[in-house]
Amino acid sequence: MTEEVLSLIRKLCDAQPLTEDEYAALIDGYSPESAALLAGEARKARARVYGDTVYLRGLIEISNICRNDCLYCGIRRSNRTCARYRLTPEEILRCTDEGYRLGFRTFVLQGGEDAFFTDEVLCPLIRQIKQAHPDCAVTLSLGERSMESYRRLKEAGADRYLLRHETADEAHYRLLHPPEMSWQHRMDCLRALRSLGYQVGCGFMVGSPGQTSRMLARDLRFIASFRPEMCGIGPFIPHHATPFRDEPAGSVALTCYLLSILRLTDPTMLLPATTALGTLQPDGRELGLLAGANVVMPNLSPTPVRSKYELYDNKICTGEESAQCHACLEARIASVGLRAVVSRGDVRRDTGEAAV
Ligand code: SAH
Numbered sequence: 330m331t332e333e334v335l336s337l338i339r340k341l342c343d344a345q346p347l348t349e350d351e352y353a354a355l356i357d358g359y360s361p362e363s364a365a366l367l368a369g370e371a372r373k374a375r376a377r378v379y380g381d382t383v384y385l386r387g388l389i390e391i392s393n394i395c396r397n398d399c400l401y402c403g404i405r406r407s408n409r410t411c412a413r414y415r416l417t418p419e420e421i422l423r424c425t426d427e428g429y430r431l432g433f434r435t436f437v438l439q440g441g442e443d444a445f446f447t448d449e450v451l452c453p454l455i456r457q458i459k460q461a462h463p464d465c466a467v468t469l470s471l472g473e474r475s476m477e478s479y480r481r482l483k484e485a486g487a488d489r490y491l492l493r494h495e496t497a498d499e500a501h502y503r504l505l506h507p508p509e510m511s512w513q514h515r516m517d518c519l520r521a522l523r524s525l526g527y528q529v530g531c532g533f534m535v536g537s538p539g540q541t542s543r544m545l546a547r548d549l550r551f552i553a554s555f556r557p558e559m560c561g562i563g564p565f566i567p568h569h570a571t572p573f574r575d576e577p578a579g580s581v582a583l584t585c586y587l588l589s590i591l592r593l594t595d596p597t598m599l600l601p602a603t604t605a606l607g608t609l610q611p612d613g614r615e616l617g618l619l620a621g622a623n624v625v626m627p628n629l630s631p632t633p634v635r636s637k638y639e640l641y642d643n644k645i646c647t648g649e650e651s652a653q654c655h656a657c658l659e660a661r662i663a664s665v666g667l668r669a670v671v672s673r674g675d676v677r678r679d680t681g682e683a684a685v
Contacts, residue, residue, distance in 0.1 A: 330366070334358035341593040342370050346553060352546035355590065356583075364586045364620075371589035371621030374596040379623050383667045384599065384674030385658070386468065387433035387629040387651075389424045390638035391416045395441025397472065398507045401537060403568035403639045404441050410570050414634045415445055418454045422461070424651070428629045429462050431655045432671040437491065437626060439470035446471060448478050452485035459486040466673045468530075473514060476521045483525050490522045493532035493561055497551035498544040505537060519555070528676060530559030530599070535587060536579020537565040545587065553594050558676040559624070560591055560598055563605030566641035581610045585620035592621030597678050599624050608645050614658075618665050624674070625662065627654040 337355045340347060347355065355363075392415035393404040404411055416424075425436050436458065440446065455467055469482060470491035479490070494515055496502050502512035522529045533548050534540075552560055564579030588600055601624040602617030610616070614625060628635060628646045635647040646654050662669045 330360055330362045331358060334360075334363050335366075338363065338366055338370065341367075341590065342374075347549070347594075349543075349546045349550045352549045352590070353542050356542040356545050356586075359583065359586055364582065364589070367586065367589035367593070368620045371592035372619070374592050375621050375623055378596050378677050381666065381668050382623070382670045383618065383662045384435070384624045384672070385433055385655070385669050386435045386437050386601075386624060386626040386674070387425070387428035387431075388437045388439060388626045389416070389421060389428075390440060390628070390630040390634065391421055391438050391471075392440040392443040392446065393634075393638050394443040394445070395472075396444065397442050397510065399510070400505055400507070400572045401534070401565060401568070401641075403571060403641055405571060408568075408570045411639070412637050414637050415440075415443055416631070416634065418450065418457075420631060421454060422457060424629045424631065425458050425462065425465075427651055429465065431652060433627075433629070433655075434462075434464060434671060434673045435466040435468060435489075436629070437468040437470055439491070440472075442472040448481045452481055455482060455485040455487050464673070466675070470530075473518050476525075479518075479521055479525055479527070483527060487527070489528040489530065489559070491530035491532070491559065491561060492518055492522065493530075493534075494519060494548075494551065495533055496537070496540070496544060497533070497547040501537075501539055501544050504539045519557075523555075528558040530561055531555065531557045532559075532561035532563075534565040534579060534605075535562055535584040536577070538573050538576045540565075549587075549590060549594065552591065552598075556595060558599060558678075559601075561601050561603060562587055562591070563603035564609050566605055566608060566643070568639065568641045578609060581606060581613050581616060585616050588617055588620040588622050597676055599674070599676055601626055604628075604645060605641065608641070608643055612661075615661055615665050618662065618667060625658050625669075627651070627658045629654075
């Protein structure tokens with residue numbers, strides 16, 4: 330590890346903002362030694378805010394029907410080989426009921442941009458979930474919608490919204506998406522969500538085609554200034570029926586390194602150890618937790634549809650029941666000395682006190 334990298338790590342630990350150039354130098358300075366040092370500091374920073382707790386989110390993949398054609402994604406519109414499905418509101422409610430029994434207090438409704446899920450369908454559904462389980466948070470991850478729609482969903486009771494920005498570099502965004510999608514619009518959506526009072530999650534893939542350390546530095550700068558409550562990052566994994574089928578997957582080690590940098594950039598941020606990490610490497614999510622992540626999202630989708638929500642090849646947990654997924658992840662969390670808790674798991678920004 331060079332003196333320069335060491336001093337950048339010290340600066341991060343002292344909560345001093347890094348410039349884009351400094352983030353780029355830190356990323357280029359990756360080594361097993363700098364990664365271990367950063368991970369140790371990230372764990373300390375997490376402990377100060379969250380103690381040894383890890384938050385669970387029950388993920389319900391409500392539809393794989395999508396009007397978009399993102400070049401990396403297995404459920405893109407042009408993939409004719411994808412067996413499409415959508416859950417009914419009743420099926421979704423059964424998932425949340427089961428999840429509640431298992432101890433989940435946050436439900437994440439994620440899906441493609443499916444025209445079936447209008448505000449008229451979603452608002453009553455969100456109200457029903459909140460009525461049945463008033464102590465739960467509802468998170469949506471349903472892509473780009475109008476400001477008016479985001480407003481209605483918020484009024485219906487949605488608490489949080491996940492919308493990965495995918496890349497903070499506009500030219501890189503164009504490389505990953507069809508011409509009709511725009512980086513500006515994606516960013517406008519994030520700002521709209523923030524102004525409506527949602528707890529907002531953004532995020533990006535690590536190792537997506539065309540990505541450079543400069544672009545990653547731009548992602549980190551964007552996150553440092555936008556200060557989302559949550560940030561989801563995971564390695565890019567190719568899907569066999571997309572234009573990126575022959576591109577190499579991203580790296581677990583670099584994803585973990587970035588998780589540590591994010592934890593130190595904002596110690597209060599909610600950072601999931603993603604399924605994509607666990608897909609590339611059997612202990613990938615444990616490594617994510619050891620690098621500073623504090624959220625895991627076990628799958629609550631009905632088992633028969635799980636393999637159909639195939640964003641990338643070899644996605645794990647597709648053959649399991651929700652209870653199995655829950656138990657498996659609790660054991661993985663315990664194996665790295667942390668504790669899964671039954672709570673909504675809101676961001677801890679109001680106080681500087683450690684979680685109990
Ligand atoms: N339609 C919603 C949900 C998208 S799926 C939306 O637009 O937000 C959630 C995330 O999975 C995406 O934001 C993307 O970052 C990630 N993803 C998609 N394809 C992937 C792939 N091939 N490898 C890794 N992550 C992928």
